Amino acid sequence: MTTTGEGAQTPVLSAERVSKSFGEVQVLFSVDFDVMPGEVHALVGENGAGKSTLVKILSGFESPSSGRLLLDGEPVSLPANGDAEALGIILIHQEFNLAEHLTVAESLFLGREVTRFGILDRRFMRAETRRILDMLGSHVDENALISTLAVADKQMVEIAKAISRDARVIFMDEPTAVLSREETDILFDQVRKLRAAGTSFVFVTHKLNEVMELSDRVTVLRDGQWIKTAPTRLLDSDSIAQLMVGRELSSLYPAKHEPDVDEDVVLSVRALSTAYVKDVSFELRKGEVLGFSGLIGSGRTEIMEAITGLRPRLAGEVVVYGEPLAAEGFREAVRRGLAYMTKDRKGRGLLLDEGMTANLTLQSLERHVRYGYLDPASEREAMARAKRRFDIRVRDDRVRVGRMSGGNQQKLMLAKVMETGPKIIIIDEPTRGIDVGTKQQIYHFIAALARDGCSVIVVSSEMPEVIGLCTRVAVMREGHLVGMLEGDDINEQTIMRYAAGLKRQAAG
Amino acid sequence: MSINSGSEGATIRRRSWRDVDLRAVAPFAALALLIVIGALVNPNFISITNLANVATRSAFIAIIAVGATFVISSGDLDLSVGSMVAFVASLMILFMNSGVIADPGLMLAAAMVLTVVIGSLCGLANGLITTVGRIEPFIATLGTMGIYRGLTTWLSQGGAITLRSSELQGLYRPAYFGSVFGLPVPILVILIVTAIAAFILYRTRYGRHVTAVGSSRDVARYSGIAVNRVRTIAFIIQGLCVAIAVLLYVPRLGSTSATTGILWELQAITAVVVGGTALKGGAGRVWGTICGAFILELVGNIMLLSNFISEYLIGAIQGSIIIIAMLVQRSLTRKA
Numbered sequence: 001m002t003t004t005g006e007g008a009q010t011p012v013l014s015a016e017r018v019s020k021s022f023g024e025v026q027v028l029f030s031v032d033f034d035v036m037p038g039e040v041h042a043l044v045g046e047n048g049a050g051k052s053t054l055v056k057i058l059s060g061f062e063s064p065s066s067g068r069l070l071l072d073g074e075p076v077s078l079p080a081n082g083d084a085e086a087l088g089i090i091l092i093h094q095e096f097n098l099a100e101h102l103t104v105a106e107s108l109f110l111g112r113e114v115t116r117f118g119i120l121d122r123r124f125m126r127a128e129t130r131r132i133l134d135m136l137g138s139h140v141d142e143n144a145l146i147s148t149l150a151v152a153d154k155q156m157v158e159i160a161k162a163i164s165r166d167a168r169v170i171f172m173d174e175p176t177a178v179l180s181r182e183e184t185d186i187l188f189d190q191v192r193k194l195r196a197a198g199t200s201f202v203f204v205t206h207k208l209n210e211v212m213e214l215s216d217r218v219t220v221l222r223d224g225q226w227i228k229t230a231p232t233r234l235l236d237s238d239s240i241a242q243l244m245v246g247r248e249l250s251s252l253y254p255a256k257h258e259p260d261v262d263e264d265v266v267l268s269v270r271a272l273s274t275a276y277v278k279d280v281s282f283e284l285r286k287g288e289v290l291g292f293s294g295l296i297g298s299g300r301t302e303i304m305e306a307i308t309g310l311r312p313r314l315a316g317e318v319v320v321y322g323e324p325l326a327a328e329g330f331r332e333a334v335r336r337g338l339a340y341m342t343k344d345r346k347g348r349g350l351l352l353d354e355g356m357t358a359n360l361t362l363q364s365l366e367r368h369v370r371y372g373y374l375d376p377a378s379e380r381e382a383m384a385r386a387k388r389r390f391d392i393r394v395r396d397d398r399v400r401v402g403r404m405s406g407g408n409q410q411k412l413m414l415a416k417v418m419e420t421g422p423k424i425i426i427i428d429e430p431t432r433g434i435d436v437g438t439k440q441q442i443y444h445f446i447a448a449l450a451r452d453g454c455s456v457i458v459v460s461s462e463m464p465e466v467i468g469l470c471t472r473v474a475v476m477r478e479g480h481l482v483g484m485l486e487g488d489d490i491n492e493q494t495i496m497r498y499a500a501g502l503k504r505q506a507a508g
Numbered sequence: 509m510s511i512n513s514g515s516e517g518a519t520i521r522r523r524s525w526r527d528v529d530l531r532a533v534a535p536f537a538a539l540a541l542l543i544v545i546g547a548l549v550n551p552n553f554i555s556i557t558n559l560a561n562v563a564t565r566s567a568f569i570a571i572i573a574v575g576a577t578f579v580i581s582s583g584d585l586d587l588s589v590g591s592m593v594a595f596v597a598s599l600m601i602l603f604m605n606s607g608v609i610a611d612p613g614l615m616l617a618a619a620m621v622l623t624v625v626i627g628s629l630c631g632l633a634n635g636l637i638t639t640v641g642r643i644e645p646f647i648a649t650l651g652t653m654g655i656y657r658g659l660t661t662w663l664s665q666g667g668a669i670t671l672r673s674s675e676l677q678g679l680y681r682p683a684y685f686g687s688v689f690g691l692p693v694p695i696l697v698i699l700i701v702t703a704i705a706a707f708i709l710y711r712t713r714y715g716r717h718v719t720a721v722g723s724s725r726d727v728a729r730y731s732g733i734a735v736n737r738v739r740t741i742a743f744i745i746q747g748l749c750v751a752i753a754v755l756l757y758v759p760r761l762g763s764t765s766a767t768t769g770i771l772w773e774l775q776a777i778t779a780v781v782v783g784g785t786a787l788k789g790g791a792g793r794v795w796g797t798i799c800g801a802f803i804l805e806l807v808g809n810i811m812l813l814s815n816f817i818s819e820y821l822i823g824a825i826q827g828s829i830i831i832i833a834m835l836v837q838r839s840l841t842r843k844a
Contacts, residue, residue, distance in 0.1 A: 310730065331732045340730070348730040351723045353790055362720055363731040365713040373711045416731075 010073045012037050012200050013058060013089065013169050018067035020053055027053050030067065031226040033219055035169050040191060040201040042215035042232070046244055046463065050224040051204050055171050058202070059091035060084030088168030092158045092175065100147040105129040107146055108161050132160045136190050152183030159190060169200045176210060188214050206295045208237040208500040220244055237502050245492035252440050253468030254447040259287040266455050267424050272316030274306045280481045282474055284424065284457060289450045291470030292459040294499050298476040300459045301343065304426050308333045308340040320424070334363070339422030341413060343429035349413040352402030356394070356412055357383045359401050364419040386415035391441060407438030414442065425449065426457040431465060443469060463492050475499050530840045531784045535799040542806050550813040560692055562809045563802065567694035568753045570801035572772060573779035574705045574794060575749025578742040580780050581792030583722040584638060584645040586746050589776055591656035592630050593769035597754045598660050598669045599626055601764060605672050612675050624751045630656065631747020635740030661766040671762040680759040694756050698798060701752060706794040718742060722789030778826060779804055782833040804829065
């Protein structure tokens with residue numbers, strides 16, 4: 001057990017040597033974890049470290065493949081699908097589980113409405129809601145519709161809901177990802193109050209400053225392994241970042257190709273702002289692979305969509321080959337040799353009910369028009385070429401795209417984007433949800449593009465990917481470009497420090 | 509080895525049964541089944557005269573439904589077509605009655621051009637309200653449905669608008685009652701309109717864009733397709749098809765009233781859905797739509813020729829058909 005220096009108290013909830021596999025893939029390896037009464041326990045690690053899986057196991061949404069859970073020191077098997085709430089174990093999801101059209105009071109008692117003689121006792125439920133909100137020091141109106149609440153208030157309603165169920169352990173998965181600094185402070189105050197009253201919190205986050213600020217203990221996971229559990233006061237952000245990373249880069253990545261410093265600037269972004277992104281400037285050279293790193297929600301996709309004209313700009317300028325590019329002119333951008341590959345393969349990238357060819361040529365149909373009609377032979381040729389170039393493997397050419405594997409879909413989407421013959425290619429999450437073999441193919445393809453004189457921007461949440469591919473890395477945080485790293489600075493610790501807000505460069 | 513989204517039904521693909529798109533074949537199978545049933549019910553049914561008669565009478569709905577195939581494929585809906593028929597036809601007759609052009613031939617030609625222009629403008633209005641105004645197509649066209657119908661009632665002052673010049677009537681009559689090489693003109697028009705529509709939908713860039721926009725607005729947008737333009741043009745095509753239907757309708761009766769074209773929008777939508785086009789957008793099936801329009805008319809015809817179901821139940825039967833068609837569509841989709 002890992003009870004470090006908190007006396008002889010029994011943990012409320014603990015996991016002993018818990019492992020978890022999904023099919024062939026093992027995501028947790030014999031992890032120990034415990035939560036003491038009245039503590040805030042931070043759980044940190046990179047994307048894919050197994051934090052969410054551990055949280056789901058501890059809250060009964062997943063069952064462990066091996067190992068056991070203990071509640072108050074007694075072995076327990078948690079009921080599935082959130083029924084562990086009855087035991088006081090509550091998970092607040094990243095996306096709130098609130099029905100937008102209900103009032104706050106209705107939400108709090110959803111599914112366990114109080115009735116008198118078979119009729120809803122609305123007065124009692126409203127009063128009870130008010131009592132709990134007051135206890136939390138929240139000014140949310142119990143009669144307000146959920147849809148009218150600010151995000152922080154919704155978070156507060158979720159917490160109130162947890163309290164009203166006599167929560168003993170509350171799991172919060174990145175609760176501050178969508179909150180402003182002020183909202184975060186309010187949330188933290190409430191957490192401290194509840195902690196003083198004996199409620200325990202498990203706090204999953206990427207933001208190390210918040211870990212330092214709020215938590216009593218920290219547990220670090222890496223690649224599904226337990227790395228360390230220690231009182232927060234014995235650690236600092238740098239040592240936590242150090243613990244989170246520290247893995248060797250393998251030969252997954254091709255050799256980097258450094259462009260000459262005097263290569264032409266093909267794309268320059270000057271003081272670009274959108275509703276969320278503020279004042280971003282950078283330049284991209286011919287033959288360069290520029291990485292964009294940062295936490296989820298740091299504004300990377302927004303800035304790329306604003307550059308390509310898919311999203312409105314509030315201020316700033318985008319210059320392609322020396323000529324300014326109009327705002328909201330995506331088709332013009334494509335004509336000028338700019339391409340954007342979305343990270344949302346299924347929602348924005350591919351028509352899942354159509355075949356491969358219809359998808360491949362969708363963005364470049366004008367190439368297949370003969371005398372005003374589409375030439376099927378020309379489209380077939382393009383498909384055959386793309387299959388060779390991107391190694392798209394399907395048993396039947398007429399398969400619907402929705403039934404292809406993620407890897408093949410990703411390659412098809414890349415092929416579709418490349419059909420427009422771009423010179424500047426922005427790839428958002430090039431390898432989301434695909435197998436390692438396909439990842440490697442895509443990495444080599446990106447490197448080959450750069451060698452051929454194309455310029456590539458890789459937006460990725462997977463840090464090794466950015467480090468392995470890019471010769472320069474921009475780090476975004478909360479809508480700002482906080483760092484532009486080169487050379488030896490491109491390593492996980494440094495990127496993490498910028499992404500978590502421990503360090504920033506002057507805008508430039 | 510081609511991926512040939514265009515050849516539905518016409519070429520049933522070789523390869524295993526699993527590759528046959530059941531949704532494309534189903535309406536034609538249903539049509540064949542109906543003809544067999546009809547032949548059993550009444551021997552007169554299978555005669556060329558009767559079948560040609562049925563096809564001719566289905567012309568209005570069939571042509572309107574071809575336009576509806578575009579609108580529905582692009583993920584929208586147009587409820588105003590029935591009212592639009594009444595409105596456009598009334599304007600056409602009023603124009604011909606106005607006598608601004610003395611020469612009957614020229615007058616007729618000008619009236620036809622005017623009809624096409626007004627139909628397109630009505631479609632354009634629907635398209636702009638839906639896209640630029642960003643109003644759900646159901647509500648937008650529910651509104652214009654009321655507007656076109658109301659304008660017709662106003663124009664006719666609650667009565668009928670009748671083509672007065674017997675010379676024009678005589679000149680125009682063959683457009684509905686005539687035939688070319690033994691083929692009634694309305695059937696010829698159906699075939700031409702459908703062939704052109706199929707070509708546009710399956711063989712042009714615009715048609716591909718319609719499918720993409722109907723399947724997923726987001727994917728279309730991220731593929732650099734001008735989504736609103738594609739949707740608006742689909743509404744204009746619908747307006748054009750309504751105008752063509754009007755060109756056939758006016759010579760038939762030479763008269764319109766406030767009740768002209770009532771519930772035609774439901775019949776057109778039924779024809780489209782029975783034909784295998786998904787109501788949620790995406791795969792459009794023009795020939796299937798024509799098939800759907802024939803099915804609707806055939807059912808009525810069989811009921812008329814048979815003695816065991818009252819022809820007054822025809823609306824109920826057509827209503828049942830659309831429900832059955834949706835159920836069949838869904839069960840076939842699940843298998844695919």
